[in-house]
Amino acid sequence: GAGVSQSPRYKVAKRGQDVALRCDPISGHVSLFWYQQALGQGPEFLTYFQNEAQLDKSGLPSDRFFAERPEGSVSTLKIQRTQQEDSAVYLCASSQDRFRTNYGYTFGSGTRLTVV
Amino acid sequence: GNSVTQMEGPVTLSEEAFLTINCTYTATGYPSLFWYVQYPGEGLQLLLKATKADDKGSNKGFEATYRKETTSFHLEKGSVQVSDSAVYFCAFPSGGSYIPTFGRGTSLIVHP
Numbered sequence: 567g568a569g570v571s572q573s574p575r576y577k578v579a580k581r582g583q584d585v586a587l588r589c590d591p592i593s594g595h596v597s598l599f600w601y602q603q604a605l606g607q608g609p610e611f612l613t614y615f616q617n618e619a620q621l622d623k624s625g626l627p628s629d630r631f632f633a634e635r636p637e638g639s640v641s642t643l644k645i646q647r648t649q650q651e652d653s654a655v656y657l658c659a660s661s662q663d664r665f666r667t668n669y670g671y672t673f674g675s676g677t678r679l680t681v682v
Numbered sequence: 683g684n685s686v687t688q689m690e691g692p693v694t695l696s697e698e699a700f701l702t703i704n705c706t707y708t709a710t711g712y713p714s715l716f717w718y719v720q721y722p723g724e725g726l727q728l729l730l731k732a733t734k735a736d737d738k739g740s741n742k743g744f745e746a747t748y749r750k751e752t753t754s755f756h757l758e759k760g761s762v763q764v765s766d767s768a769v770y771f772c773a774f775p776s777g778g779s780y781i782p783t784f785g786r787g788t789s790l791i792v793h794p
Binding site for chain 1: 726
């Protein structure tokens with residue numbers, strides 16, 4: 567597609583519920599990133615994929631967070647047993663480069679997760 | 683380690699005023715530098731970039747110059763508009779790695 571698409575746009579989850587957030591990157595983009603953006607803060611790195619390989623998951627805050635990109639295109643971020651501190655906007659970004667990039671990153675509009 | 687420091691906001695200006703948002707970075711080597719903008723309720727959009735020292739990135743009247751000596755990439759605009767009200771983020775892929783590091787963001791509010 568023309569841009570990075572994320573769904574749902576908004577998600578309200580009860581504490582303890584599992585959620586799945588979807589990211590459709592730009593077609594052909596090799597790199598895909600997930601970020602977590604708390605209110606009033608800059609995006610914080612969660613995990614990085616190069617095609618289907620998850621090369622870095624050092625930013626995932628706990629083992630309740632899991633991400634996959636099985637065919638090297640669409641990615642899903644799953645949060646199990648959600649807690650209130652998981653409330654944030656989850657951003658997905660993609661890039662045509664594998665590593666260092668001079669092209670910048672294209673971001674989706676994000677999924678705003680509210681855990682009640 | 684690698685980091686980005688932005689001036690704290692909010693920055694409040696009247697329309698047509700001059701804007702500067704400071705950004706300094708700590709990194710290994712000389713990475714490409716970026717400014718992103720986030721309008722209310724939207725995702726981040728790439729505003730401008732500079733790929734090497736002394737490069738000037740520009741877009742929509744905004745400019746930023748890659749200053750190697752001062753490790754800075756300050757964002758400037760000569761005459762802001764109400765529509766420029768947004769949050770601005772300085773960012774770079776950290777040194778030899780690929781992970782984009784973002785500043786905390788600076789909120790800009792422009793009054794008519």
